[in-house]
Amino acid sequence: MPRMFRAMKKSEDDKPTVGRGFCELGVRTSEIDTDSEGNAIPNEKGMSVAPHWRLLSLFVMPRRLVAGGRGKNTHCFRRGDGEFRQEACGNGLELVPDSVNHGVVRPAAAVPLATFLQDLANTRDEWVIDES
Amino acid sequence: MPVRPFPQSPAFKQVVSGLLRMHQYTVEGQDDSEEADALRQSMDEPWARLTAVERDRITGLSEDLYAITDPPDPSVPLPMNPQAQGKLNEAYEAREHGNWDRALQLLRRWGKYVPAPLLAYVRARIWDSAGVDQVAVLFFEQASRLDPGNENFRTMHLHALRWTDIERAKTIAEEVLHKSDTHSPALVIQAADVLFGASGQVVEHDAAPNYRRLIGILTPLLARTIAEDDGDRSWHVGNILFLLAACHRWLGDTPKAYEYYSRALALDPQNEGLLISRGVLGYGQYTTSISDFQQAIRLGSQSIWPYYFLAHDLLQHDRMDECRVMCVRALEKSGPPRVRSELHEFLGIAVASLDYPTLLVQRELEEAIRIDPSNERARHNLQAYLSSVEDPRSAVSWDRPSASQARGSGQPQRRTESVINKHECVALA
Helix, strand or coil: CECEEEEECECCCCCECECCCCCCECCCHHHCCECCCCEECCCCCCEEEECCHHHCCCCCCCCCCCCCCCCCCCEEEEECCECCCCEECCCCEEEEECCCCCEEEEECCCEEHHHHHHHHHCCHHHCEECCC | CCCCCCCCCHHHHHHHHHHHHHHHHHHCCCCCCHHHHHHHHHCHHHHHCCCHHHHHHHHHHHHHHHHHHCCCCCCCCCCCCHHHHHHHHHHHHHHHCCCHHHHHHHHHHHHHHCCHHHHHHHHHHHHHHCCCHHHHHHHHHHHHHHCCCCHHHHHHHHHHHHHHCHHHHHHHHHHHHHCHHHCCHHHHHHHHHHHHHHHCCCCHHHHHHHHHHHHHHHHHHHHHHHHCCCCCHHHHHHHHHHHHHHHHHHCCCHHHHHHHHHHHHHHCCCCHHHHHHHHHHHCCCCCHHHHHHHHHHHCCCCCCHHHHHHHHHHHHCCCHHHHHHHHHHHCCCCCCHHHHHHHHHHHHHHHHHCCCCHHHHHHHHHHHHHHCCCCHHHHHHHHHHHHHHHCCCCCCCCCCCCHHHHHHCCHHHHHHCCCCCHHHHHHHC
């Protein structure tokens, strides 16, 4: 599975907070497109990730990691250990890099939005804080 | 210090703009808001398009911006030591060579040995030289806030605001002008220039009270400045004279304006702006105009005006080949549509008189009409020319603008032009 990083808020068990808010494990409304039947569709949108935490946007990075960081209450989480390339990354999920610095996790096929969100939530235990 | 702008890719501009909005949220205590989070999310995509150098530059800027919003560190400045002095010298040299990133990095690391207002000011100067005015203005403001008694800082802050937030600049300028006798000449001159520029945005009739008010402020300032024994006196006097001349000019008092321009030129004979201003003012009335324009061109002027007026003068004197060359040189500069239209018209007349092919003449006159469809004279000249082509026995009776009509061309644009040269102001402070 590709190695990917994402800045997220953490819950008490040091795992990412699941939800549709900013910096949570999930997607905000503007981060995913749905078809007329309410299915999340696989296009260029999805949950933002990067191949290394140092490549995450300054705007989500906590200041304790980067002096200019503008993130609030975020932590850098890692999942997977493989190469950052287009590949399945969990049940019903696919990583699609859109540059060397960034990619999105999207549904592998059109599925109800709730299913896509659940597929993302199901990865929760695989994310570990890695700010090394 | 060289002026060497940072390359500004669309992603760089987008992220800097986002960072400045985020900084504003922090200033307002709104960086936990939904709007701030939406902004953070919107930066994902442009951030990924930045180069590594741009990412480092913006990360450093973000760190420096925290110096504006964080509580002041009471331990700063630390006592100077040889190592810090060496590093600060290195930063100074990097800045002198236009190596902005290096200078900013060194200041980030060693700036705690420098008084905070001075550090903010140096950062502002670097961003100003790097061509990012909206960042420079924040650090000029910080310097000015931390050391309110330093009028050089205030002058530079006001100058930067003029290009980034004219309404705020006008408010500050009004405060300064209200008590002009208590401020330094440089700050009053800057404030007067802001008001002068703003006056250029309204019709002449409405601007007249402002020009009269400025004359009322600048005249005693001139006397005060001449009386003061200040190293920058000649710069101050020159700019006061320039502003006084411009105010009198737009009030229609040509002799007074001419006198002030001449006094300013006596102090600074190589000042291109002064040469052009006096040249335009006196065109068709004072014999010095032509030599003023010629001198401005010799100085390498990039303004369209000296070329335009010399082209017109050559046209009036039937020196058609020289007129043709001058029109071509003028059209290499940027200028308002009316003026560019007239230059094509002059060029058409010149090449017709030089017996150039009909198609070439016609093309120039048609271009004049295309650029400014309200140029009825060009339309008339085109008709007259085409009639003469059909009947070779009749000479063309060209309609040429008078000197006063030429002075009227582009006048609205000239009224809005700033008197104070940006880089001269920077050099002063």
